[in-house]
Amino acid sequence: MHLEAETMNGFTFSPALGWPVGGALAAIALVLAVVEIVLFVRRRRKASSDETIGATIRRTLMLVIAAIMLLTPSVVTPTTSRAINATDVIVAVDTTGSMAVEDATYGSTEAITRIDAARKAVHDITSAYPNASFAALRFGASGTLDVPLTPDTPAINNWADTLAVEATSVSAGSSLDAPIDQLLLTAKSIREAHPDDAIVLYLITDGEQTSNVTRRTFSSLRQYLNDGFTVGVGSTEGGKIPVIADGVSAADANAADQWVTDPDTGEAGISKMDAQNLKDIADEISGTYVPVNASSALADQVSAKASKQWRTTVTTKKRTRTTAVVWPLAIALAVLLAWEFGAWIATSRRLL
Template sequence: MNGLTLSPVFGWIISPLLAALVIAAAIGHVMWMTSRRHVDATKATYVRRILAAVTIAVMLVTPGTVRVTQSKAVNTTDVFIAVDITGSMAVADAHYGSSATITRIEAARKAVADITALYPDASFAAVGFGTSGTLDVPLTPDAQAITNWAEALTLEPTSSSAGSNLDKAIDPLLTTMKSAHDQHPDDTMLVYYISDGEQTSTKTRRTFSSLRAYADDAVAVGVGSTKGGRIPQIDSTGAIRSDKFVTDPTTKQPGVSMLDEKSLKTIADEMSGSYVHADADRTLGSQDAKTTSKDYRMANTHQDRERVVPLVWPFAILLTLLLAWEAVDWARTSRRLL
């Protein structure tokens, strides 16, 4: 909804202080003039000068109108993020920028937050993959929607898991990237693939090389450790059961999942990208944002955006008229004194 507001040109401390000083100076000037016996000023002179001071004070606090739009300037960089949501991502053997041990999915969430921060004003799409791959968030310039998606990610229940297959992200990524390329063929497209690299399915993994047709750059991000850890069970709500673990059907012992860096490096090579192991000393940063477009375009968003439009022109016109009046009055007075 549109409305009136104040947006001080020099901030909420300096602008009100300057406005108060201008008005105080005008009042002090009038009081000094009226205390003198022989002056040529009239009541109209005092009123005019007080009005001019008030007008300047109002301009300093800068009145404006609030306008709500659903458009913004969007960088022509499209970032596609795929996150592994298989049960092994619940293993608590990961680190991300600190020595604190967290689950792999928590490390993935932190990585997603860093990715959105790396590309201000870019567009993002999000894919979750496990038993199947799903486009959870279509391409959008709303980075907060991607962060919210990552925070709300739940892992696949142990009861419905049929073994992880790392290529389940290919189809939703390929379809979404092709659609984006058809609409904006000059956009720069980036892929971030976040996983522990473990494949337990007996099916042969498909190659990620098909994404090279659209991806300008790609990063495979490994979370977890090569030492590995026990896999907790995931209940039907997606909650991690820290007291129950998945049993290896072969050994009848709690199953152990380990980060497979070799697999992730191979995936990175297939996309003509690079591999990053996120750990206590390595997080996603500016060194990973090598390919970014410098162009922008206007796009509509689902999120309302408020912007303040300064409304000072009426006061500028009034001040100009008051100053012109002052100049005319000063000229008349000067002629009488000659």
């Protein structure tokens, strides 16, 4: 990764060794160039050296050119093309009311809401697949594709940060098969557009099924997926479900101390993560069940079937490309070195 500075009219210095190392070495070369001149002047006054003005200029120029090369002069050009990894990751996040329960942990013992754990999981997924493409959907009463396939990782992270659970007034309970139709459409369209890509699914949910309707199988997705993970957030002990009003975050809802009531008992309802449902879905997509908790996160859960291939795509977002231009300096330095070597041979012969 090059650190760019002093950009002006498309020209920049971008040290290949980085600014700390490249800058220090360039500074040393410039100091040596100054020392070369100072020594020549002092020796000339004392007539203690046969070094010529031409030799001093030549050696000073070599040091200056070396210093500039260490700073790696480059040109910056705008481009809309980008090389991306041929891995397409579909992220589906549960946003039903139970995802507001504050019984989850993610890489630490701090208790957080399940939706917060899901947000952290999405960030780890995007970090685990650099230069891949992502599609993001949420599901509650139904599945909704919020972000079509894109290599724009910040867009996926921003989407995760804005995820909110459904308001209690519109919640119709949890049905784990709610995202199947949208997942099928999304996976099929990706497979048709990029038949050689590796498609990986991450289904992030608490695994709770409260609907009385029998859950449909996820096995129809296998024809489009190369791999998949069901990610369990929450605890098997469970927690009380807060009442969610429109526009109220899960954290604020928990602080309000108002809970969804179980109609059978008249007490606050308890929602528990259902690991068995998540294991069953993982089996249906020939994938892996991954629970996240205080000691386990998704940072290292990268699919072994991720593609090693790359393809070029054109994006609407303009980016810059930094191209090093050191060959003219290399030619000049080579000429000066050849001159120095020739002068040294000539001097050596005269001294024989």
